[in-house]
Amino acid sequence: MKDLVKLSLILVLSVSIFSCSDGEDGAIGPAGPEGLAGAQGTQGIQGDPGDPGDPGTANVIYSDWIPNGFTPGGGLLQKVFTLANAQQITDLGVNLDTSTVLVYGRGDILLVVGDEVFPLPYENRSTEERYTYTTTNQGSIRAVGFAASNTDNDFDRFDDYRYVIIPGGVAVSSTSSATKSTPDYTTMSYKEIATLFNIPE
Template sequence: MKRLMHSLPFLLLIATAVFFTTSCSKDGDPGPAGQQGQKGDKGDKGDPGTGGPQGEPGTANVIYSDWLDIVYKPDTVHTAGGTIDTIGYFAFADAPKLTTDILNKGEVKVYLNFTTAADPTITSLPYTELSGVFIRYVAYKETLEFYASINAGTYQDNTGAKRLQYRYILIPGGTTARKSTTIDWKDYQAVKTYLGLKD
């Protein structure tokens, strides 16, 4: 009997534990969410990735012509004495992609190669000299009109190479300006490199 009395509290403890274990269920309502923990420390910066391959030079939306042969005609007047005087020379070049939109919002650049493609000497138009020589142009839809004080038309030298060829560049508006680069539009080599032009 004494042994039973000593074992009774132990048996009651086991019975209570078994009762609570079997009566608890996982099907009850979830309890409230706990508070969010504090943000952890920032980790170390990882190593930079390897760079991708360099892309081909692009020209964005820029349109440019080949080197063009230009033929000038004399601009003449009749004098009171009945003679005909030449007061200048004019020429035209087709520019089919020169639109009204480019004229209003974009940019037109024209260059002249004084020498040959093998040994170029290039200037931008309009061109003037102290002697009074000038070559200039006017741009309108799909056309460039040239006017000069001399016959500045394309010709072949005694080697058969062409001299005095012209090229135009059309830059449409409405595109994002390139940043951090100042381009000298009178320097053809700088323009050629900047726009990725090919001869």
């Protein structure tokens, strides 16, 4: 009789265990509340803009040494010869109105140290001659000689001449801030210009 009771209990427990293990999954519970948003990060500091650069001076143009073209004699108080005509300037693709033009004369001025290069304008006080240059409305570059008296006036102080054209984006006579930041090339020696723009002797 005791064995029958034990067997009955074992059978009831077994049925209960299998009934629980084969039960269906429960329904999915409701979604939980949305979490709080994180704090916004600090915005990065923008760097200061750099200072504007100087106007470009690429494609600097320089001539070969041009032999003295002043006509000798004649007793004239002024003589002119052309270093570059309008067509040559046009072919170079530059605008002289927005460029810096420099002209140099070369010669054995002191007759002891050999050839030297001097920027124009140049004044020879012993002969009362003045050498300078002009750029014309037509776009040419000319060397000009002035004399105080009508002697022979050969204007032969220099053996040859060279011009240098430094193209720019603004007229050299402008008072804009861009022009003010551009170096004054007219105050530099020929050696400084030649070194700056890699111009051979």
